[in-house]
Amino acid sequence: MDALKRSLEESQQTSHGLRTQLDSSQLLLANTEKRLEELSLRPSPEAVADAFKKSDTYKDLLIDNTVSIMKEFSYEVYQKFCGIHSLFPEFVEKNFGKEYVVELTDSEK
Numbered sequence: 001m002d003a004l005k006r007s008l009e010e011s012q013q014t015s016h017g018l019r020t021q022l023d024s025s026q027l028l029l030a031n032t033e034k035r036l037e038e039l040s041l042r043p044s045p046e047a048v049a050d051a052f053k054k055s056d057t058y059k060d061l062l063i064d065n066t067v068s069i070m071k072e073f074s075y076e077v078y079q080k081f082c083g084i085h086s087l088f089p090e091f092v093e094k095n096f097g098k099e100y101v102v103e104l105t106d107s108e109k
Helices: 002-041 045-054 056-072 075-082 089-096
Strands: none
């Protein structure tokens, strides 16, 4: 009788263990499926880069870097390399004066 009870307890423990494993596997599968769905909805790196270039953050970083470079070199030197004078005329006029603002021609736009 004791052997039968032990066998029953072991079977119940094994059954409980198997149910726990099954639950864990189902949870892992659900998480994996969710992650795959998230990845498929994620935009391409190119799309992210394009959106970033159009954002104000990109412009702010570009302006911050521009100011740093212009502090190190003269504005005229920087102007020849990067053409920032035509990209951000308001910024240039405010910080350096109207004489540095250059309008883009139609072909340059």
